[in-house]
Amino acid sequence: MPDVNTNVQPGDWIQISRLFPGIWKVSRVLSGFKEHRWSLNEPSIISLRTVVFCHRIVNDSWKRSFAFQCCELSYVSKLTLEDLVHLEALLVADTKLSKAFDKYKDSCKTLGSIANLAFGGFSDQEVTQFSDKCGEMLASRIDNGVTLDEVLVLLESHGLDSNMRTYPILRTLQLVSVDHELRGDEYVYRQYRVLIF
Secondary structure, eight states: OOOOOSOOOTTOEEEETTTEEEEEEEEEEEOSOBOOOSSTTSOOOBOSOOEEEEEEEEOTTSOEEEEEEEEEGGGEEEOOHHHHHHHHHHHHHOHHHHHHHHHHHHHSOOOOEEEEEEEEOOOHHHHHHHHHHHHHHHTTTGGGOBOHHHHHHHHHHTTOGGGBTOSSEEEEEEEEEGGGOEETTEEOBOEEEEEOO
């Protein structure tokens, strides 16, 4: 496999180390976002990571194997010239593969970024009320999107911040940023659920 190439752009054909074998086409490259922080007292840091979103067309045996994935740029390398020539020849010879791949790319689901906030130290009554409290905090806001910092402020104002990262973990508030949506440099969460662990 060739060396990692940091100049990866949408439309490039790539390989992703040994984690996800095959040939992939880049659809999106995301950088300049803030890393998750779990307390307002922690520093807000712009990530040094770059996330690459891509669709697989064939596996290592050059057989049709569609998939959608994202990974960190350091796992990505552009195709060798030999592999690129092979892929282009395959796409010319098998137009059904090319059309099916385009259709797959247009129809496949998005990939979300998830933030899990763990809570413990509750009384039995507080545990049963946790889901309702999350609903009070988020139900009217979630459709417009909330950032993690906004959620941390809400948790503090509802007296739940002291229960974060307290063991044993009894509940988890899971926030989902659909398709890694950003507002400026922060992830925007438009879905949430309460998990029983």
